[in-house]
Amino acid sequence: MRRKLMHYIAAAIILIYLSIPLAVTFLYSIAQKWQSSVLPESYTIAWYQAVLSDIRFWNALGRSFFISIASVILCLAVMIPTVFIITMYLKKYEKYIEIISIIPFSIPGVVYAVGLIRIYSKGPVNIGGTVWILLGAFFIVVMPYMYQAVRNCLMTIDARQLMEAAELLNATKLQAFVHVILPNIMKGITVSALLAFSLLFGEFVLTNILVGGAFETVQIYLFTKQNFSGHLCSAIVIMYFICVLVLSLLTTTANKLISGRSRGGIQ
Amino acid sequence: MSNRQYIKICLIPFAFLIVAFEILPLMSIVAGSLGDGHGGYSLIQYKNAITSRFYMQGIANSFRVSIISAVVATIISVAGSYSIRRLAPKIRDAVMLISNMTSNFSGIPLAFAFIVLIGNNGVVTIIMKMFGLNLRDYFNLYSIAGLTMVYTYFLVPLGILLMYPAYDGIKKEWEEAALILGATRIEFWRHIGIPAVFPSIMGTMSILFANALGAYASAVALTSGNINLLSIRIGALVSGDINLNPELASALAVILGMIVVFTNLVSQSMTRGRRRARK
Amino acid sequence: MSYVTVEKLSKSFKGNKIIDNLDFTIEKGEFVTLLGPSGCGKSTLLRCIAGLEQIDGGEICIDGKEVSRLGPRDRGIGMVFQSYALFPNMTVRENIGFGLKMKRVNERERREKVDAMMELVDIADKAEARIQEISGGQQQRVALARALAVEPKILLLDEPLSALDAKIRKSLRLQLRNIQKQLKITTVFVTHDQEEALTMSDRIFVFDKGRISQMGTPADIYSLPQNEFVAGFIGNYNMLTSDDVEEISGARLEGELFAIRPEVISVYGEAPPEKGGVLHLRGIVEDTVVLGSILRCYLDVKNRKIVADMLNREENYFEKGEEVQLLISQKEISRIR
Numbered sequence: 001m002r003r004k005l006m007h008y009i010a011a012a013i014i015l016i017y018l019s020i021p022l023a024v025t026f027l028y029s030i031a032q033k034w035q036s037s038v039l040p041e042s043y044t045i046a047w048y049q050a051v052l053s054d055i056r057f058w059n060a061l062g063r064s065f066f067i068s069i070a071s072v073i074l075c076l077a078v079m080i081p082t083v084f085i086i087t088m089y090l091k092k093y094e095k096y097i098e099i100i101s102i103i104p105f106s107i108p109g110v111v112y113a114v115g116l117i118r119i120y121s122k123g124p125v126n127i128g129g130t131v132w133i134l135l136g137a138f139f140i141v142v143m144p145y146m147y148q149a150v151r152n153c154l155m156t157i158d159a160r161q162l163m164e165a166a167e168l169l170n171a172t173k174l175q176a177f178v179h180v181i182l183p184n185i186m187k188g189i190t191v192s193a194l195l196a197f198s199l200l201f202g203e204f205v206l207t208n209i210l211v212g213g214a215f216e217t218v219q220i221y222l223f224t225k226q227n228f229s230g231h232l233c234s235a236i237v238i239m240y241f242i243c244v245l246v247l248s249l250l251t252t253t254a255n256k257l258i259s260g261r262s263r264g265g266i267q
Numbered sequence: 268m269s270n271r272q273y274i275k276i277c278l279i280p281f282a283f284l285i286v287a288f289e290i291l292p293l294m295s296i297v298a299g300s301l302g303d304g305h306g307g308y309s310l311i312q313y314k315n316a317i318t319s320r321f322y323m324q325g326i327a328n329s330f331r332v333s334i335i336s337a338v339v340a341t342i343i344s345v346a347g348s349y350s351i352r353r354l355a356p357k358i359r360d361a362v363m364l365i366s367n368m369t370s371n372f373s374g375i376p377l378a379f380a381f382i383v384l385i386g387n388n389g390v391v392t393i394i395m396k397m398f399g400l401n402l403r404d405y406f407n408l409y410s411i412a413g414l415t416m417v418y419t420y421f422l423v424p425l426g427i428l429l430m431y432p433a434y435d436g437i438k439k440e441w442e443e444a445a446l447i448l449g450a451t452r453i454e455f456w457r458h459i460g461i462p463a464v465f466p467s468i469m470g471t472m473s474i475l476f477a478n479a480l481g482a483y484a485s486a487v488a489l490t491s492g493n494i495n496l497l498s499i500r501i502g503a504l505v506s507g508d509i510n511l512n513p514e515l516a517s518a519l520a521v522i523l524g525m526i527v528v529f530t531n532l533v534s535q536s537m538t539r540g541r542r543r544a545r546k
Numbered sequence: 547m548s549y550v551t552v553e554k555l556s557k558s559f560k561g562n563k564i565i566d567n568l569d570f571t572i573e574k575g576e577f578v579t580l581l582g583p584s585g586c587g588k589s590t591l592l593r594c595i596a597g598l599e600q601i602d603g604g605e606i607c608i609d610g611k612e613v614s615r616l617g618p619r620d621r622g623i624g625m626v627f628q629s630y631a632l633f634p635n636m637t638v639r640e641n642i643g644f645g646l647k648m649k650r651v652n653e654r655e656r657r658e659k660v661d662a663m664m665e666l667v668d669i670a671d672k673a674e675a676r677i678q679e680i681s682g683g684q685q686q687r688v689a690l691a692r693a694l695a696v697e698p699k700i701l702l703l704d705e706p707l708s709a710l711d712a713k714i715r716k717s718l719r720l721q722l723r724n725i726q727k728q729l730k731i732t733t734v735f736v737t738h739d740q741e742e743a744l745t746m747s748d749r750i751f752v753f754d755k756g757r758i759s760q761m762g763t764p765a766d767i768y769s770l771p772q773n774e775f776v777a778g779f780i781g782n783y784n785m786l787t788s789d790d791v792e793e794i795s796g797a798r799l800e801g802e803l804f805a806i807r808p809e810v811i812s813v814y815g816e817a818p819p820e821k822g823g824v825l826h827l828r829g830i831v832e833d834t835v836v837l838g839s840i841l842r843c844y845l846d847v848k849n850r851k852i853v854a855d856m857l858n859r860e861e862n863y864f865e866k867g868e869e870v871q872l873l874i875s876q877k878e879i880s881r882i883r
Contacts, residue, residue: 004353006350007349007350007351007353007354008350008354010346010347010350011347011350011351011354011358011362014343014347014350014351014362014366014423014427015362015365017420017423018365018366018369018423018424019365019369020384021372021377021380021381021384021420022369022372022380024380024383024384024390025376025379025380025383028383077280078280078281078284079281081277082277082278082280082281085274085277085278086278089274090274100285100289103289103293104289105474105477105478106477106524106527106528106531107293107481107524107527108477108480108481108482108483108498108520108523108524108527109481109483109498110481110483110498110501110502110505110520111296111481111501111520111523111524112292113505114296114299114501114505114513114516114517114520115291115292115293115295115296115299115517115520116288116292116295117505117513118292118295118296118299118513118517119291119292119295136284136287136288137288139284139288140284140285140288140289173270194367195367195370195428198367198368198370198371199370199371201371202371202372202373202374204374204375204483204484205374205483205484205502208506209502209505209506219374219375222375222376223375226375226379226488230379230382230383233375233376233379234379234383237376237379240376241368241371241372244368244371245368248364248367248368438629438631440627440629440631441631441633443596443598443618443625443627443631444625444627444631444633444692445633445644445648446598446617446618446619447596447597447598447618447619447623447624447625447693448644448645448648448692448693448696449619449645449648449649449696450619450644450648451619454648458633458644459633459635459636462635463634463635
């Protein structure tokens with residue numbers, strides 16, 4: 001019993017440690033004046049009003065959502081069939097894809113941006129400064145996470161056995177994949193997809209170097225406002241956090257609903 | 268066999284994206300680093316980088332900050348993730364949710380939050396002033412130490428996420444058997460538990476290290492480029508108005524990449540001894 | 547003075563009573579088996595004795611010492627888990643020596659003891675192997691050696707043979723029992739396999755829903771079930787009420803419920819030999835199944851289903867639908883109620 005308590009205390013310490021900067025940011029966003037005292041001298045929601053009434057903020061938010069969701073969807077659409085095919089039918093290529101998925105971890109953002117700019121800022125394929133280069137870069141950024149997630153998922157559901165069972169019941173490989181494998185994968189990758197989304201939503205380095213002001217995401221917007229007012233920045237950050245939180249909760253609830261329904265049917 | 272061909276066709280999108288956005292940029296960086304600015308090939312960029320005390324210090328600083336923050340964050344993650352696993356399911360999920368959320372808290376917002384906390388007019392600074400202590404005597408946020416603290420902060424959620432599944436590999440019965448054979452809890456972890464998750468610990472540390480080394484946004488926001496870090500130097504050379512020198516940036520980038528690869532190899536060889544056992 | 551004494555032991559999980567006010571004793575050197583179906587609480591009881599579970603009430607004494615407040619380290623027990631729980635990062639030798647290492651035994655003495663253990667379980671040739679490289683039966687022996695190396699007061703085994711295939715299981719049963727006799731170590735063995743319990747034990751405790759249904763020697767448990775549960779769990783008893791018995795044989799027996807073992811029923815094609823003290827029944831053969839050395843005959847006797855076991859001999863083969871006569875010695879009928 002005493003040991004259980006120890007774990008709870010450890011977890012509580014970590015929670016507090018992780019929440020303090022967030023809490024501080026929140027306080028700052030509702031403070032009118034907070035120069036040299038422990039707590040704000042006065043409170044206001046003026047900062048939030050300023051942010052929410054700024055159309056630039058909403059545009060930036062929209063862009064962030066758009067590019068993050070699009071990248072994740074692209075990654076899922078490409079990685080799920082690819083990983084499935086490699087692990088089922090082309091096992092000898094598995095080690096290559098492993099290396100490919102590790103490389104993005106070894107290339108820091110700045111470095112990667114340098115390489116991309118060199119190729120795509122001039123010459124035949126000039127997509128530098130456009131959404132397309134960002135989309136491609138973001139795909140590579142989240143690819144390692146999606147690869148691991150899909151691979152783990154396939155192993156957990158024992159994809160090979162499911163395929164064999166489906167094919168014995170007269171399904172073609174495509175039908176088996178669509179009706180049996182896909183639904184089971186969807187559940188397992190939600191967490192990773194969410195993680196990938198939040199990762200991209202908060203991405204700054206690549207966005208700044210590759211497109212900068214041409215495609216202003218929330219992070220770029222934040223950066224430009226940095227010199228104006230810390231209070232404003234805090235409000236933006238809190239808004240941005242709320243968005244990610246809402247999306248996470250929506251996705252997890254949707255997930256529970258879907259798995260709840262299917263459990264009633266098939267089991 | 269049309270089945271084979273069909274399958275290979277399905278792999279084309281992946282292949283295209285990988286070549287376009289991973290292989291080519293990689294090659295381009297290496298190629299760029301070998302350029303001499305006039306269209307020819309040479310190692311002059313590397314020479315410039317290595318002989319410059321300025322850049323070498325940047326590399327040393329980056330290395331120092333990253334290694335310390337990675338090690339500390341790993342230790343916190345190893346213990347923290349284990350404790351979290353032992354919580355009741357609902358609480359555990361909530362804690363993991365919060366941890367995942369705060370993993371987004373990096374870069375500019377994070378730097379700013381730390382400034383508010385322990386900067387010159389920070390909350391903690393003010394509290395300490397009330398006790399007659401000057402935080403500045405012990406700790407300066409706008410220094411390497413401060414940066415290390417910020418880095419450690421944002422590496423912990425990632426570390427927890429990575430270490431969490433590693434504990435699946437430890438069977439409860441091992442601990443029970445060890446206890447019955449006379450081991451204390453600590454002895455169990457020392458002889459059986461930690462060796463079992465050692466590969467994961469090393470893997471996590473490598474990833475955290477690579478992450479820290481490449482961190483850019485937090486460093487810029489905190490120091491406005493006043494601290495000499497490799498990632499900031501590279502960024503400045505690429506997008507700076509004054510010293511635009513993409514070739515040198517490429518060389519530095521390759522050096523950074525090699526540090527990461529080297530650290531990876533070291534950690535893998537440390538695990539290999541144990542890995543023989545896992546066979 | 548019994549070596550192990552358990553008094554009024556109770557354990558609940560989330561409001562469910564898993565072990566209900568248990569009392570029993572075990573003598574020094576005895577081999578006791580806890581036998582019962584899945585979920586009856588026998589593994590939980592073992593874990594309570596080991597100190598891996600906290601008990602809710604009662605006392606456990608080992609060698610005169612009350613241990614229910616002590617941790618697993620301090621109770622002087624050795625345990626073999628169902629999944630062996632061998633440490634994956636160590637060799638066979640290191641595994642076996644682990645307990646001695648924890649007790650700070652010096653290296654030379656440790657080496658001697660480990661060598662002796664490996665000889666005992668016959669695994670000396672695999673001393674330096676990693677545990678992933680040895681077979682299931684070998685792993686089991688390593689687990690046993692590891693538990694015995696620290697010379698525990700009692701040995702607990704939690705279904706140690708259930709993960710092995712039939713042939714190895716039979717030979718390991720013998721080895722296990724021989725080692726136990728040789729070391730004279732008090733042993734508690736958990737299993738759901740009747741044959742194991744009957745062949746290995748000095749005494750059997752039959753478990754039903756957290757209580758001991760019957761305690762006794764294998765012979766007693768098998769031939770003299772004292773209640774409906776034991777009769778239904780052990781062997782293949784035919785259960786008949788006294789009305790059933792009167793209807794099918796004409797005899798009126800004292801009691802309400804009776805259990806008849808299949809092997810005490812003799813089946814004859816024509817007129818059976820005359821004998822005193824037997825019940826004489828007539829029935830029809832529904833099916834005959836060959837179980838190896840036993841023929842199992844499913845019979846219908848005035849609409850009651852009776853099972854009879856006979857040795858696999860030519861004279862004991864009957865056709866489906868054949869009318870047969872059965873003799874049951876009254877002495878072999880167990881009265882349950």
